[in-house]
Amino acid sequence: MADLHLSVDRTAGGITGQIARELREAVRQGRLAAGERLPASRELAGDLGLSRGVVVEAYEQLVAEGFLISRVGAGTIVAPAASRPSGVDTRDPLADADKPYYGRRSTSPDLGAFPRGRWLASIRNALATLPADALDYGDPGGVPRLREELAAYLRRVRAAEVGPDDLVIVGGVAQGLNLTVRALAGQLPEGRAGHDLNSFVDRIAHPVPPSGRIRLAVEDPTSLRQLPLLRGAGADLVAVPVDGEGVDVEALAATGAGAVLLTPAHQYPTGVVLSPRRRAELIEWAAGTGATILEDDYDAEFRFDRDPVGCLQGLAPDRVVLTGSVSKSLAPGLRLGWVVAPPGIAESIRLARSELDLGSPVLEQYALAHLIESSGYDRHLRRMRRQYRARRDALVRALADHLPEITVRGVSAGLHLCAELPVGWDEVPTSETAQACGLAAEPMGPMRSSPGPPALVIGFARLPVHYADQAVRALADALRG
Structure with a gap:
């Protein structure tokens, strides 16, 4: 374990930043080698005569920057790619000709901060506790345990009105929106009870016509990446302007759209939040016209100035379809998302999953359920x-x-x-x-x-x-x- 010699000026303030800066320079200059283990936060805090929280925060900062790696049970070590042998140029990368580019997209999360230790523990828990039959083809709507945990989480954190039966696990928000638009456009089988051979034969004998379309309003401006997906799913798109209060509901009503796709908690890309007045007008518009609101809750966990505003779905569960995923909170590559929808739409999406791709990976669903149940997900978000x-x-x-x-x-x-x-x-x-x-x-x-x-x-x-x-x-x- 490394014996650290840190210089901390208590009169200058910013103690956490001082500790992080000292450790960062030690790694850059090669004084802390790759793989070298750092003292436990409690031990270093005692040596410096500081509170443990200050050291923990400094360690977390350097883990987020990629200088350190922290694993449950293994302590904190210097990241292999961070340390440089002595004699190597340690100039800041911004001075180099090949400039760094921090994130390919403006909404990319910090993938270096993925909680590998907690995820590994959750995977191990699933492998150690699951009966063999749980690894078979599961419910195409999602593992019941994950749907229960997610429903409880969304009720607690997003003020959603949701039970496990209203929730379908999908391969990310993209698939959730695709299937939801297809359901609204009449391209999916209507949700109905029965999953036996007779109901399967009935769906073959009475196929859903593939030509259904729906007029879908989208925010202006909006993300370009989802537009081809929406058009391919059967949506004829119409743009509705966004101002300082969010989407213009009066302009929306004039479009004659049967549905609208919104990012009300943190509009992309303007960053505004749908105002209380507009939220009420929007729900009134949907109730009066029979329209459906598609709520993309893509980064609602990350509100910094106050608690996040509750989701729209909690106000009108019969008119709102809520989509979310772990792509921003954990990593896009997990391809784990969910759709919370009224019963008919939820069952249509579930049936579509059973006939298109047989559902999402089972082991990862159990791992996410354990991560939420053990409070590891909440700790990571904090x-x-x-x-x-x-x-x-x-x-x-x-x-x-x-x-x-x-x-x-x-x-x-x-x-x-x-x-x-x-x-x-x-x-x-x-x-x-x-x-x-x-x-x-x-x-x-x-x-x-x-x-x-x-x-x-x-x-x-x-x-x-x-x-x-x-x-x-x-x-x-x-x-x-």
Whole structure:
């Protein structure tokens, strides 16, 4: 175990940052070698005469940045890729010709922070406790244990009105939206009881016509990546403008749409939250027209300035379909998501899974159920909220210091922020310059169907706190140069 010699100035404040900086430099300079084990947080805190929480937070910061690895039962060690042998150039990567790019997308989570130890423990629990029959083809709607845990979690955290029978496990929000749109467009078999041979033969004898379409309203601006998926599922898309209160419900009503897809907790990409007035108008519109609201709850766990607003589904469970996943909270590669829907739609999606792909991977479902049940999921989210808030604050502070002409829009939440540029600035070259300086930046223009002020969508989840100022300063120098 490494014997650390850290210099901490108690009069200067920012003790956590001092500890993290000292350890970071020790790793960079090769004084802490790859694989070397660090003292336990309690032991180091005792040596320094500090509270254990300060050391824990410093360790968590360096784990999030990729300098350290922390595993349950194995302690904290120096990450193999972080340490450099002595004599190797330790200049900041921003000074190199090959600029780093922290995150391929503005909504990418920090994959280095995936809770490998807790996930491994959950996988081991599943393998050790599951009977052999549980590994057979399961319920295409999802493992009952996971549906129970998720339903309880969504009731507790998102104020949803949901039971296990209303919830279907899917391969991420993309599949959930695809199947929901197909169900609304009449392309899926209607939910009905019976899964025996007679009901199967009946569905073959009376197939669902594949040509159904539905008029679906989407927010303007919105994510471009989901539009081809929605059109392919049977949606004729119509754009509805978003302002400072969220979607314009009066404009929505004028479209004649039978459904609308929204991100009300943290609109992508503007970052605004649907106001209470608009929430009431939206529910009234859906109830009066018989329309369906598709609620994409993609990053609702990460609200930093206050508790997140409850989901729309809890207000009108008969009119709202709630979709969510672990893609932002854990990792996109797990491909685990859920749909909470009224009984008819939920059963249609369940039947579709039984006839298309036989459901989601079973072992991973049991692992997620154990992670939630053991409170490991909640602990991970609490840790990542601290990390993401610190990274967002660092980025906002750097923009204010070096590019004060840029205005940050939206609430303190999520994995991205909206940076409104001065009139006359060109989004595309500015975003390319930002990417060259290490920022996960995308121009907002292509996400709009109508003109608007130039803006960038910048992700901060993978941007280390200590690089934010350097990256933005480099961007400012490049733009002014």
